[in-house]
């Protein structure tokens with residue numbers, strides 16, 4: 262079989278952000294790439310499509326946020342970003358609270374009005390729970406940050422259904438993704454730059470890949486011809502699951518999966534917010550997104566589209582969304598990573614290739630670093646300026 266038909270410099274497995282940016286930058290340096298993507302579309306989990314003029318994020322809400330100016334400038338070359346700021350509402354058994362944990366939440370929970378009052382309340386609950394020293398798991402981390410009331414109403418149920426395991430069996434770092442602030446500020450993120458690309462994310466990938474030196478084949482699975490690909494391509498960038506690449510020889514890494522239920526509704530405004538989290542343990546979904554509130558441009562005025570997000574167990578027939586970075590999986594991943602480092606032909610990247618709970622900006626930054634290394638670019642080579 263002839264797979265490397267054009268004397269490509271690179272085979273890139275996966276058309277998500279890592280693979281697409283790599284191909285784009287490699288093309289600028291005169292290198293030819295073939296991208297193969299097993300899905301029928303590019304963009305990985307950032308893929309969006311338009312329906313009723315509304316940008317629907319097919320793989321869950323993707324809100325771009327970063328402190329990295331190079332990454333921000335770079336992504337802005339491929340789309341115009343609106344001024345969206347994520348402000349999530351939590352619904353716990355019919356009561357509404359502001360997220361992330363801030364003075365509004367503390368007021369709604371306890372009626373506290375000043376930072377001193379809120380801090381005193383948290384300290385009191387932390388002491389009653391007997392939490393001291395460095396937190397060993399997500400539960401201890403959460404209680405030590407914001408006390409037991411907020412932990413029980415806004416974190417425990419959500420976290421345990423999201424991850425399918427006890428909060429005491431989860432790494433503390435997961436909850437540190439959410440800001441805790443003693444000011445009245447509902448911005449879900451602490452980053453300086455934030456927004457949604459007007460017209461969706463897919464256009465970014467169309468532009469990245471629109472190059473004579475890049476060919477893209479969708480609906481093509483690397484594993485249908487793994488040996489032949491490896492025999493024919495001098496260099497391979499692989500962004501799929503690293504354990505699968507090595508035929509699970511050290512064991513299977515665990516992931517958490519999601520299922521989405523999307524509905525078009527004949528109303529102009531269904532829930533009045535882009536994201537509402539359902540933080541009790543009983544509601545089977547974790548959150549409901551109403552897509553028009555992310556980006557109003559072009560959106561239908563009398564219809565709306567909502568998506569319910571259901572966490573689910575992962576198995577090989579399902580999409581792998583979240584790596585489960587607990588001790589066991591981290592140790593297993595390290596075995597694969599060690600093996601990968603000795604591989605002179607294949608470069609591993611992205612969320613699945615690196616088994617990391619990456620945000621979009623982190624993937625992009627990791628791609629930049631991989632390109633600097635691959636092409637021996639100077640450490641201060643700026644992708645937003647070249």
Ligand code: UDP
Pocket residue numbers: 351360415416417419420423435436438439538540
């Ligand atoms: N989380 C929570 N309650 C919420 C929202 C988040 O307990 O209402 C916890 C949960 O453990 C989750 C983590 O915070 O996995 C990180 O949330 P984030 O919104 O960053 O998750 P993502 O959007 O990446 O799924």
